[in-house]
Amino acid sequence: MAEFVLVAGAWLGSSAWDEVVAPLRSAGHGTHPLTLSGLAEKQGVPAGQQTHVQDIVDEIERGDLHDVVLVGHSYAGIPVGQAAERIGERLSRVVFVDSEVPVDGGSFASGWWQGQAAFEAQIADNNGYWAPLGAADFDGQGLTDEQVARLIEGSTPHPGATLTEPAVLTRPLGELPATYVKCLLDGPEPNDTVAKLLTSDHWRLVTMDTGHWPMFSQPTELARILLAEAA
Numbered sequence: 001m002a003e004f005v006l007v008a009g010a011w012l013g014s015s016a017w018d019e020v021v022a023p024l025r026s027a028g029h030g031t032h033p034l035t036l037s038g039l040a041e042k043q044g045v046p047a048g049q050q051t052h053v054q055d056i057v058d059e060i061e062r063g064d065l066h067d068v069v070l071v072g073h074s075y076a077g078i079p080v081g082q083a084a085e086r087i088g089e090r091l092s093r094v095v096f097v098d099s100e101v102p103v104d105g106g107s108f109a110s111g112w113w114q115g116q117a118a119f120e121a122q123i124a125d126n127n128g129y130w131a132p133l134g135a136a137d138f139d140g141q142g143l144t145d146e147q148v149a150r151l152i153e154g155s156t157p158h159p160g161a162t163l164t165e166p167a168v169l170t171r172p173l174g175e176l177p178a179t180y181v182k183c184l185l186d187g188p189e190p191n192d193t194v195a196k197l198l199t200s201d202h203w204r205l206v207t208m209d210t211g212h213w214p215m216f217s218q219p220t221e222l223a224r225i226l227l228a229e230a231a
Contacts, residue, residue, distance in 0.1 A: 001028050001029050001030065002029045002030070002067050002068070002092060002230035003029070003030040003032065003060075003066065003067055003068050004030065004031050004068075004069050004071060004226065004230070005032045005034060005059060005060060005068055005070050005071065006020065006031065006033045007034050007036065007073065007079070007080050008033075008074070008215070009075040010076075010163075011039065011130070011133070011154075011155035011158050012039065012040065012154055012155060013036075013039050013040025013041060013042070013156070014033035015033075015154050016073075016151075016154060016213075016215050016216070017031075017033040017215055018033075019215065019216075019219035020215050020219045020222055021033060022223075023219075023220060023224075023227070024226065024227065029227075030065070032059060034055065034056065034059050036056075036079070037159075038158070038159035039158065039159075043157075046159075047159045047161065048161040048162055048165045049079065049161065049162050049164075049165035049166065050165065051162065052076075052162050053082045053083050053086070056070070056079055056083035057083050060083075060087050066089075066090050067090075068087060068090050068091050068092055069092050069093050069094075069226065069229060070083065070087075070091060070093075071094075071095045071097060071226065072094070072096055072097065073098065073213075073215065074097070074098060074099050074100065074212065075100060075108055075163070076099060077096045077099025077101050077102070078100050078101065078108055079162075081094065081169075081173055082102050082168060082169060084178075085170055086170075091177070093177045093178065093179060093230070094177070094179075095180075095181060095226060096178065096180045096181065096194075097183075097215075098183040098186055098214070099180075101173060102167035102169055102173065103167060103169075103193060104167060104168065104169040105166050105167070105168075106166060107163060107164050107165055107166050108162075109123075109164045110166075111191075111193075123164065124160075126160075128159070128160045129160055130157065130163060131157060132152070132157060133151075133155070135152060138213075140211065141185055141210075141211025141212055142209075142211040142217040143211060143216060147217060174196075174197050174199075174202060175200070176202060176203075178200075178203045179205075179206055180197070180203065180205050180206070181206050181207070181208060181222075182205060182206070182207045182208070183211055184207055184209055184210070185209070185210055185211040185212070186211050186212040206225055208222070208225070
């Protein structure tokens with residue numbers, strides 16, 4: 001049986017996975033939804049990029065977990081990708097859910113579509129945090145009003161340093177056993193970095209006909225995909 005370590009993207013804590021956890025547990029797997037430092041119930045805890053990487057590694061080592069399927073959504077793909085390298089033989093597979101992926105020496109901010117300076121200005125204007133989204137920002141993402149309300153209720157400001165500090169990779173990410181889940185309502189194609197990684201024999205692509213937050217919009221389907229990746 002696999003041990004699923006589940007890490008949600010910016011603004012969100014472990015509760016984002018509530019509707020995904022149940023079918024994974026019903027299938028007999030271990031589930032470890034994780035809240036990263038500075039978010040949700042851990043608000044106020046100082047956090048940089050490497051803090052989040054260590055949060056994930058610590059969760060796995062503290063529980064002495066093996067056969068780990070490490071799942072990172074959105075922003076969390078960056079610390080998850082780094083942690084996947086660091087846990088060695090404990091890793092079974094890493095699953096990137098419509099996520100960013102780490103680039104050695106790069107950050108979430110350095111890949112921002114409007115440019116790094118524009119993103120860092122947002123952080124500076126919000127006292128060092130990335131402000132959560134509003135209801136209108138979820139339009140077109142396949143979410144019901146109730147699901148949007150849950151998302152907003154579960155969101156807290158995201159520590160800016162985790163988004164601006166660089167990732168550190170010790171070997172090519174394409175060497176990891178990985179699956180990339182592309183959510184088509186958020187864009188039909190993976191970004192260029194992911195597309196290049198998908199040329200590796202160790203990586204495979206799965207698509208979902210939903211938006212960027214499938215743990216809310218299609219949790220049962222996402223759980224089915226994760227179960228298939230653990231097989």
